[in-house]
Amino acid sequence: MGYTTLKRWVISGIAGLMITAVSNAFVLDWESVDWAGGATNQTFYNVDGSGMDVSISLAITGAAWAQWNGQNQPDDNRRLGGDGGPGQTGEGFDSFGNPSDEALHLHMNAARRDYDGYVEVVISFSRAVTGLSFDLFDIDNGGATQNTSTFEDVIADIGGSLNSVDVDPATVDYDSGSIDRVVDPTRGDEYRGTYWAPDSEDVVLGLSWDEQVVDTVTFRYYAGNFSQRNPGDQGISISDISFASAVPEPGTVAGGALLLVGLAAGEFHRRRRANGASVS
16 A cells, blocks of 8 residues: 555545544433422433533522422423323333333423523533424423413523524424414513323424534523413423534544644655755
């Protein structure tokens, strides 16, 4: 193999390693990690072997955490799919008898309606990521008429940033038959549940920052203005969180750079020898 051919092969290999480092997809899987019941801040280290840490902060305002199934909230005890099914029992299976997935459940009791009660969710990464996506389940309401519903789930103030600088808005996927989108001058796009869907796997709002590079994303979960004055308990669930590294592993970059410097130096000396010049 000629030197130039070898050099090209090594450079291509380095580029391939760097691309792989950028494009590998990882998942914070609620089946694989544990949220301490009642905790409002938690960091998960080296998630899915990514070398990255994921921190989640839940700040509640104008409301109190409520229990769900006897468990202190928030917790990852909620399973998407409900309880039981044909030939199966328990929370490990959905209503069709298929295995169901754990999710991070946020169950609150807001003292007032009109957006006074809410949970602010902040998800941050130890390194920049891209392709970030997750779903919010059970975005619904109490099923009554306007201003008399027992509760109304509203998702708003959706944002993302890199080094504290805002990035383009998230892509939001939803069924307009079950979720209304309303633009508010202060909260931005609001997504409001329009009917009662007691199964936690129903009424899905998908959030994704597909092409954007971010290190932090956030949203607020509100008790909307279609609720009673004292809305009572209401809850949503956060699915597994998917993401990819937006930058190569530090070792990949450093190793690749050193190898390229060595190749450049070798090529320089080879050409000097070929021209009869001293290389010392």
